[in-house]
Amino acid sequence: MQIFALVASLALTLAALFVLVPAVRSMLRVIRMGQPASPSRTDDPGARTVTMLKETVLHTRMLQWTWVGVMHWFVFAAFLFLSTAVLGAYFQLIDPEWAWPIVGHWYPFEWFSEFIGALSTVGIIWLILYRQKHHPRSEGRGSRFFGSTFWQAYFVEFLALLEGAAILFIRGAEFHLADHEHATRAHFPLASWLGDALYPAGQGANENLVYFIAFFKIALAMVWLIVIGRNLTMGIAWHRFTAWFNIWFKRESSGRTALGAVKPLAVGGKTVTLDDIDDLDEDARLGVGAIEDFSWKGLLDFTTCTECGRCQSQCPAWHTEKPLSPKLLMMGLREHTYLKAAGQAGHAERALIGKGDAGEGSYNPEGGDFVIDEDALWSCTTCGACVEQCPVDIEHVDHIVDMRRYQVLIESNFPSELNQLFKSLETRGNPWNMSPNARMDWAKGLPFEVKEVGKDLESLESVDWLFWVGCAGAYEDRGKKTSRAVAELLHMAGVSFGVLGNRETCTGDSARRAGNEFVFQGLAQENVETFKEFKVKKVVATCAHCFNTLKNEYKAFGIELEVVHHTQLLNRLVREGRLTPVAPGDGANQRSITYHDPCYLGRHNQVYSPPRELLQVLPGASYVEMERNSERSFCCGAGGARMWMEESLGERINMNRTTEAVDTGADQIVVGCPFCRVMLSDGVTALQAKAGAREEVEVLDVAQMLLASVKGESATKAEKPPAGAPAAAAAPAAPAAAAPAEPAASGAAGASLFDEAPAEPPAKPVSGGSLFDEPTAEPAAPAGSLFDEAPAKPPTKPTSGGSLFDEPTAEPAAPAGSLFDEPTAEPSPAPTAPGGSLFDIPADEAPAPATTGTPEPTAEATAKAAPSGSLFDIQEEPATPGPEPTAEPEPVQAAPAGSLFDEAPAEPPADPVSSGSLFDVPEATPAAPAPTPEPIAAPEAEPEQHEAPEEPKGLFDD
Ligand code: SF4
Numbered sequence: 019m020q021i022f023a024l025v026a027s028l029a030l031t032l033a034a035l036f037v038l039v040p041a042v043r044s045m046l047r048v049i050r051m052g053q054p055a056s057p058s059r060t061d062d063p064g065a066r067t068v069t070m071l072k073e074t075v076l077h078t079r080m081l082q083w084t085w086v087g088v089m090h091w092f093v094f095a096a097f098l099f100l101s102t103a104v105l106g107a108y109f110q111l112i113d114p115e116w117a118w119p120i121v122g123h124w125y126p127f128e129w130f131s132e133f134i135g136a137l138s139t140v141g142i143i144w145l146i147l148y149r150q151k152h153h154p155r156s157e158g159r160g161s162r163f164f165g166s167t168f169w170q171a172y173f174v175e176f177l178a179l180l181e182g183a184a185i186l187f188i189r190g191a192e193f194h195l196a197d198h199e200h201a202t203r204a205h206f207p208l209a210s211w212l213g214d215a216l217y218p219a220g221q222g223a224n225e226n227l228v229y230f231i232a233f234f235k236i237a238l239a240m241v242w243l244i245v246i247g248r249n250l251t252m253g254i255a256w257h258r259f260t261a262w263f264n265i266w267f268k269r270e271s272s273g274r275t276a277l278g279a280v281k282p283l284a285v286g287g288k289t290v291t292l293d294d295i296d297d298l299d300e301d302a303r304l305g306v307g308a309i310e311d312f313s314w315k316g317l318l319d320f321t322t323c324t325e326c327g328r329c330q331s332q333c334p335a336w337h338t339e340k341p342l343s344p345k346l347l348m349m350g351l352r353e354h355t356y357l358k359a360a361g362q363a364g365h366a367e368r369a370l371i372g373k374g375d376a377g378e379g380s381y382n383p384e385g386g387d388f389v390i391d392e393d394a395l396w397s398c399t400t401c402g403a404c405v406e407q408c409p410v411d412i413e414h415v416d417h418i419v420d421m422r423r424y425q426v427l428i429e430s431n432f433p434s435e436l437n438q439l440f441k442s443l444e445t446r447g448n449p450w451n452m453s454p455n456a457r458m459d460w461a462k463g464l465p466f467e468v469k470e471v472g473k474d475l476e477s478l479e480s481v482d483w484l485f486w487v488g489c490a491g492a493y494e495d496r497g498k499k500t501s502r503a504v505a506e507l508l509h510m511a512g513v514s515f516g517v518l519g520n521r522e523t524c525t526g527d528s529a530r531r532a533g534n535e536f537v538f539q540g541l542a543q544e545n546v547e548t549f550k551e552f553k554v555k556k557v558v559a560t561c562a563h564c565f566n567t568l569k570n571e572y573k574a575f576g577i578e579l580e581v582v583h584h585t586q587l588l589n590r591l592v593r594e595g596r597l598t599p600v601a602p603g604d605g606a607n608q609r610s611i612t613y614h615d616p617c618y619l620g621r622h623n624q625v626y627s628p629p630r631e632l633l634q635v636l637p638g639a640s641y642v643e644m645e646r647n648s649e650r651s652f653c654c655g656a657g658g659a660r661m662w663m664e665e666s667l668g669e670r671i672n673m674n675r676t677t678e679a680v681d682t683g684a685d686q687i688v689v690g691c692p693f694c695r696v697m698l699s700d701g702v703t704a705l706q707a708k709a710g711a712r713e714e715v716e717v718l719d720v721a722q723m724l725l726a727s728v729k730g731e732s733a734t735k736a737e738k739p740p741a742g743a744p745a746a747a748a749a750p751a752a753p754a755a756a757a758p759a760e761p762a763a764s765g766a767a768g769a770s771l772f773d774e775a776p777a778e779p780p781a782k783p784v785s786g787g788s789l790f791d792e793p794t795a796e797p798a799a800p801a802g803s804l805f806d807e808a809p810a811k812p813p814t815k816p817t818s819g820g821s822l823f824d825e826p827t828a829e830p831a832a833p834a835g836s837l838f839d840e841p842t843a844e845p846s847p848a849p850t851a852p853g854g855s856l857f858d859i860p861a862d863e864a865p866a867p868a869t870t871g872t873p874e875p876t877a878e879a880t881a882k883a884a885p886s887g888s889l890f891d892i893q894e895e896p897a898t899p900g901p902e903p904t905a906e907p908e909p910v911q912a913a914p915a916g917s918l919f920d921e922a923p924a925e926p927p928a929d930p931v932s933s934g935s936l937f938d939v940p941e942a943t944p945a946a947p948a949p950t951p952e953p954i955a956a957p958e959a960e961p962e963q964h965e966a967p968e969e970p971k972g973l974f975d976d
């Protein structure tokens with residue numbers, strides 16, 4: 019037996035080495051195919067090592083799923099220990115009583131060996147049962163294992179089970195070796211019982227058992243190595259080796275996930291800026307158009323994916339039946355990478371991104387015209403849920419944005435709706451295509467002066483904060499209410515602030531995440547120059563996207579800012595006693611509220627607590643949490659420039675999230691981002707239209723809630739006010755003369771207490787209307803570029819009206835397909851979206867119905883028809899008078915009972931509470947004196963990191 023075991027073990031070991039060594043070399047060769055990584059992945063090696071050890075040894079990321087994490091830790095620990103156990107088995111083939119020197123018979127080592135063997139056996143059985151319980155055969159797409167390679171999982175699980183158990187079995191035989199001086203139960207606390215139960219007495223028999231089990235352990239390990247050596251894409255096994263490196267080389271040396279800022283655009287590992295465009299090679303590849311355009315870290319990411327599906331289980335696109343699954347994306351890219359690297363026929367020519375026939379799948383790593391369907395690529399909201407969940411720190415969002423960059427900058431192949439987004443950003447500095455001169459309309463009628471830099475202020479040095487209003491806060495009617503509420507709260511708290519007014523331009527978040535890096539950089543450069551000119555140091559923003567971009571991305575443009583979200587600042591002011599929610603009086607109504615975490619506030623920036631703390635001090639409000647909250651919150655569907663794209667595949671993401679919010683029974687769904695507000699408001703309106711939500715339910719920003727409470731107005735329309743209570747909710751609709759400035763985003767049926775009374779209720783509930791339904795307040799300006807607007811410094815790039823990328827020729831810009839296409843001598847006919855100039859709008863572009871703002875088809879009664887063609891069309895000429903102006907209209911006459919937000923009433927309303935919105939601010943009413951702050955019990959601290967949501971209760975329900 020001994021000789022057989024020895025010979026067979028050595029033969030298997032040689033075979034394994036024969037397969038494994040070339041396999042590792044192949045893998046390294048594949049990873050080296052990638053571009054240099056940008057930014058550097060080797061800064062602060064000490065911090066990287068600590069992070070790696072924390073995430074591996076302590077399983078900090080795995081433990082986000084408590085029971086799975088615990089069981090996996092046992093298996094992980096057994097695997098580490100097993101390496102020594104397999105090595106020891108070789109020695110036991112020579113001497114069955116062999117033990118490790120020094121520690122071999124040391125109690126702690128022996129006890130650890132046995133307990134880790136037992137626990138890993140329990141752990142792997144638990145994981146096997148877990149996989150079976152959540153098998154796609156019963157859960158379908160809802161299973162996180164949907165699409166994973168099952169034979170590989172079974173193989174790994176089976177071998178792990180045998181290896182863990184073998185530790186106990188061999189020790190059972192060791193215990194039975196007759197002259198073993200350590201053969202006591204104290205040395206063999208578990209294995210001795212196993213040995214007694216299974217093995218015969220006698221030295222010879224037990225020696226043979228040791229030889230056999232030692233051989234068995236070696237054989238299992240070698241078979242495992244041979245199989246994984248033959249399958250380089252077997253991430254479920256390879257991650258045991260590659261995860262250490264993948265974590266060490268993660269993007270952020272601080273240990274945080276690859277969220278917040280997007281990875282910079284790089285060519286050959288060097289960051290590319292607008293100023294570099296002229297110096298780029300003609301064939302420079304911007305973004306990722308082929309597998310070898312990924313950095314080596316990207317290729318290591320794909321290699322390391324374990325197919326665990328945690329990312330898939332959290333992905334809002336996947337959850338709403340869209341083709342995007344971050345797991346399948348990683349698996350598809352990995353498979354294609356290794357096939358292409360192996361030189362398999364046809365793979366060199368295959369497009370990475372393409373649009374297939376109905377029969378073609380979304381992921382075709384093995385064959386077909388393309389690898390990834392473009393619908394999968396453009397379905398991503400960049401919410402970061404996948405990155406947040408991934409236990410091995412894969413950086414999905416960076417990879418997706420890099421692939422989008424190539425499609426936009428090189429291929430000019432992107433959803434046609436983005437044409438108008440890019441054009442509006444470039445020419446008008448905002449995605450709504452509104453006049454840059456209307457940026458201050460939101461502040462009209464406030465009972466105090468909002469100081470504008472360049473007019474009322476020389477620089478921002480003389481005030482505490484720059485209030486960054488943002489495009490939504492300046493142009494979108496619901497966003498404007500948030501801006502007004504924040505301004506009023508800051509004013510009441512005695513906080514000095516100024517705004518940039520018409521000098522503000524979009525931060526470029528949507529452009530960057532849609533892949534248009536150069537439009538983003540143009541906007542960022544312009545804003546940074548403005549910041550420098552006016553000495554901006556501290557910024558408060560209401561939009562989570564602006565907040566993220568200003569905080570995390572503008573430092574690359576040479577400016578250091580302290581950026582806070584308005585919920586953070588307001589929370590601080592409440593805790594300092596400078597804003598005091600008034601205790602509910604006798605007439606106050608109770609209401610239930612829930613909070614939706616904006617992805618770019620929560621996951622991307624870990625701001626979870628301040629908005630919740632604010633909401634929890636509101637009088638009369640009982641707080642209820644949605645099941646998916648905090649780190650595991652569910653996107654509203656607006657991020658990643660999805661706000662501006664059609665959502666024609668699967669369920670609407672905003673409907674999925676709104677349904678969850680409504681199902682909590684909350685009267686008020688509270689948000690901290692104007693994008694989320696649009697998406698959820700439209701969702702509520704659509705649900706109300708089909709009786710899926712109570713009429714009382716409304717969507718509000720945290721600032722509006724706080725303002726109402728500071729004013730002592732905690733009543734909501736959720737309950738009828740008791741007799742004698744202020745009748746805000748029951749106020750009659752304002753007469754037609756008090757025509758609302760707000761669009762009918764909430765229809766009559768869904769009108770919020772805080773909405774201004776519509777002139778006439780619509781015949782049937784208006785299901786949300788579109789974000790884009792708003793006609794421009796003014797005719798579009800004649801085409802000038804965003805960068806034409808009196809920049810502090812003249813831009814270095816051509817700015818003569820057309821696209822950022824148009825060649826400055828005397829001839830009309832050619833609709834060049836690629837960024838680098840030479841202009842043609844003659845202008846070509848208007849191209850279709852995928853082929854045209856990046857910013858050209860095809861003359862015959864099909865009307866693009868509003869996407870995000872439009873509720874489900876059943877509820878698609880829009881308030882107003884789009885004036886012409888696409889909702890994204892730019893009105894070059896003033897349209898027929900038709901629709902209401904979107905910017906706050908210049909009032910001609912005071913509304914007798916108008917909203918406090920109504921502009922310039924002739925006289926202040928006699929009783930501002932008795933009509934209009936609870937949150938309305940009477941224009942002519944003198945500024946409310948700042949209430950004498952009654953210090954309230956301040957929250958203990960202002961933790962940035964919210965507690966992880968409560969773990970699921972069922973043993974297998976992680
Ligand atoms: S960022 Fe969000 S939408 Fe995009 S793949 Fe990840 S989880 Fe899905």
Ligand code: SF4
Binds near residue numbers: 326345404411412
């Ligand atoms: S990308 Fe990460 S979370 Fe997703 S399946 Fe792979 S290892 Fe799991």
